[in-house]
Amino acid sequence: MIINGVQIDDTFAEAFNMRGTRVIITAQNLKWAYNAANAMTGFATSVIGCGVEAGIERELTPEETPDGRPGVAILMFAMSSAVLTKQLETRMGQCVLTCPTAAAFSGIEGSSDEVTRISLGKNLRFFGDGYQISKQFGGKRYWRVPVMDGEFITEETTGMVRAVGGGNFLVLAESQPQALAACEAAIEAMRKIPNVVMPFPGGVVRSGSKVGSKYKSMFASTNDAFCPTLKGLVRTELSPDIESVMEIVIDGLTAEDIRKATRVGIAAACSLGAKNGIKRISAGNYGGKLGQFQFHLRDIMSDPSLNDLAPGAQA
Amino acid sequence: MSALTLTLKISLQQRLDVSALTPERLAGKQPAEIAALTLPYGRQQLRVDAIFDLQGEDTQEIILANGSDKLDYVGREMKSGSITVHGDVGAYAGFQMHGGKLEIRGNAGAYAASGMSGGLMHIHGNAGDYLAAAIPGDRKGMKGGTVIVNGNAGDRVGDQMRRGILLIEGNVGSYCATRMLAGTIGVLGSVGDHIGYGMRRGTLLLTRKPAAMHATLQDCGTHTLPFLSLMFKSFADLPTRFAAIGSNRVQRFAGDIANDGKGEILILQ
Numbered sequence: 001m002i003i004n005g006v007q008i009d010d011t012f013a014e015a016f017n018m019r020g021t022r023v024i025i026t027a028q029n030l031k032w033a034y035n036a037a038n039a040m041t042g043f044a045t046s047v048i049g050c051g052v053e054a055g056i057e058r059e060l061t062p063e064e065t066p067d068g069r070p071g072v073a074i075l076m077f078a079m080s081s082a083v084l085t086k087q088l089e090t091r092m093g094q095c096v097l098t099c100p101t102a103a104a105f106s107g108i109e110g111s112s113d114e115v116t117r118i119s120l121g122k123n124l125r126f127f128g129d130g131y132q133i134s135k136q137f138g139g140k141r142y143w144r145v146p147v148m149d150g151e152f153i154t155e156e157t158t159g160m161v162r163a164v165g166g167g168n169f170l171v172l173a174e175s176q177p178q179a180l181a182a183c184e185a186a187i188e189a190m191r192k193i194p195n196v197v198m199p200f201p202g203g204v205v206r207s208g209s210k211v212g213s214k215y216k217s218m219f220a221s222t223n224d225a226f227c228p229t230l231k232g233l234v235r236t237e238l239s240p241d242i243e244s245v246m247e248i249v250i251d252g253l254t255a256e257d258i259r260k261a262t263r264v265g266i267a268a269a270c271s272l273g274a275k276n277g278i279k280r281i282s283a284g285n286y287g288g289k290l291g292q293f294q295f296h297l298r299d300i301m302s303d304p305s306l307n308d309l310a311p312g313a314q315a
Numbered sequence: 316m317s318a319l320t321l322t323l324k325i326s327l328q329q330r331l332d333v334s335a336l337t338p339e340r341l342a343g344k345q346p347a348e349i350a351a352l353t354l355p356y357g358r359q360q361l362r363v364d365a366i367f368d369l370q371g372e373d374t375q376e377i378i379l380a381n382g383s384d385k386l387d388y389v390g391r392e393m394k395s396g397s398i399t400v401h402g403d404v405g406a407y408a409g410f411q412m413h414g415g416k417l418e419i420r421g422n423a424g425a426y427a428a429s430g431m432s433g434g435l436m437h438i439h440g441n442a443g444d445y446l447a448a449a450i451p452g453d454r455k456g457m458k459g460g461t462v463i464v465n466g467n468a469g470d471r472v473g474d475q476m477r478r479g480i481l482l483i484e485g486n487v488g489s490y491c492a493t494r495m496l497a498g499t500i501g502v503l504g505s506v507g508d509h510i511g512y513g514m515r516r517g518t519l520l521l522t523r524k525p526a527a528m529h530a531t532l533q534d535c536g537t538h539t540l541p542f543l544s545l546m547f548k549s550f551a552d553l554p555t556r557f558a559a560i561g562s563n564r565v566q567r568f569a570g571d572i573a574n575d576g577k578g579e580i581l582i583l584q
Contacts, residue, residue, distance in 0.1 A: 066545055066548065067541055067542075067544050067545045067548065068544045068545075068548055069541070069544070101541075103541060130577075131577070133516070133518075133577070133579075134497070135499065135518075135542060135546065136459075136478065137480075137545060137546050137549035138549040142542065142545065144540075144542050150538060150539065150540070150541075151538075151540055151541065151542065153541050153542050153545065
């Protein structure tokens with residue numbers, strides 16, 4: 001399969017069951033909503049080192065937020081509900097409670113087999129040292145905690161759902177600037193897709209890993225088969241003209257959301273085409289043995305049901 | 316199915332207890348069975364069809380086509396559906412109501428919404444004394460739900476109220492929010508003396524500062540409280556003028572500090 005001169009490998013991304021949640025953060029203006037949200041989703045690129053993977057999903061207009069102030073929606077993913085609950089609580093306490101004017105609200109409503117209520121501000125209220133005030137509006141409980149800038153407002157709980165983490169694709173290009181340009185284009189398009197985040201810096205990761213290492217203490221190490229400087233040394237996956245590879249990792253609330261993000265991301269990268277040095281699109285997997293989900297690139301790029309999101313490959 | 320409509324056909328001399336006429340208690344009953352039910356009327360028991368003309372059969376939607384200030388316990392313990400009264404009601408309207416909608420297109424007597432724990436009560440006219448208060452012997456008044464009063468209310472509004480939202484667009488009498496345990500009361504009009512006496516927690520929202528306040532209600536200064544926007548936004552679908560309040564700037568009084576002092580009286584600026 002070739003799109004605009006870019007070869008789409010016959011391979012798949014391997015993804016995992018995760019737990020995900022959404023939090024709506026509002027503040028006096030977008031600047032301070034971003035300050036809180038950036039802190040809350042900081043150091044959250046990979047579950048391996050950070051516990052959670054998180055990112056900003058999108059901006060919200062004052063009409064969309066519960067308190068009528070500007071805000072942002074963030075998504076947070078972890079491998080287990082225990083880790084997600086713990087991380088949400090500590091990040092709320094250190095990043096939102098502390099941020100001037102910021103407030104936090106549930107981003108996933110309801111309670112059912114699919115949606116579990118987890119604590120958002122439920123335990124942060126004790127920061128109020130007895131002066132905290134509970135209020136119930138529209139069947140939801142909120143906490144008002146007196147703080148030095150006025151009052152910190154938080155909803156008591158948010159919803160946690162089963163989610164999918166680790167969708168990905170690789171951009172192989174003739175030079176580092178060209179690979180980065182393609183990834184930037186892909187990320188810009190993918191940020192318009194709801195229910196997904198790309199948790200790495202700027203959405204892009206350069207240090208793809210393989211399982212295992214020559215060192216006993218390491219359980220993952222650099223993906224030498226895709227390292228351009230090792231082309232002559234290892235069993236490389238790269239042709240002589242590839243000089244740089246970058247990866248985009250996608251976490252989403254459902255597999256369908258990841259399919260959509262993959263489609264628009266690859267389409268945007270391919271729109272730059274071979275003439276801009278973009279040669280191949282591939283994906284990372286573990287031979288299909290570890291993950292519960294597989295995202296086959298050619299299948300996604302030829303799926304006619306995604307045609308209105310982004311152009312795919314001609315049949 | 317058309318709404319079950321009851322039209323009062325006698326002039327009531329005694330108090331009439333209409334507890335039995337709720338969607339739950341009438342569910343599954345045929346019109347003839349409803350007509351044969353008896354209601355306490357003073358010391359007597361009267362058949363429903365001796366008091367009311369009956370029409371329609373949908374027991375989830377009950378209409379009292381005219382009212383009387385002697386109709387007690389309208390919507391007592393109702394959980395779902397709706398009751399609409401085109402006229403006045405007596406005491407204990409919505410007593411221990413759990414859910415559904417009770418609409419009174421007239422005035423209500425004493426102890427309306429006492430023990431109420433859910434649902435929506437809308438009084439188009441005035442409410443009597445002890446609105447959302449506890450009856451003697453009970454330790455808690457209203458425990459949840461929403462009450463809207465377009466007119467005025469009497470004394471002791473929200474006495475020992477525990478939870479829920481009580482919105483009064485007119486004036487209220489003395490001793491408003493006394494011994495309040497929690498919840499929210501809003502008053503657009505004036506309030507009488509002794510507001511918030513013994514108030515433990517909860518919020519009393521006023522549009523103007525009362526002439527006198529107890530020394531145990533302490534001024535905490537003027538603030539912009541974001542939770543108020545959240546609250547007014549949650550009123551958007553309710554038939555109340557409170558939904559249109561744009562300001563969230565208030566002067567905050569905390570009290571009653573003789574009783575823990577976690578309550579607040581907010582005066583819109």
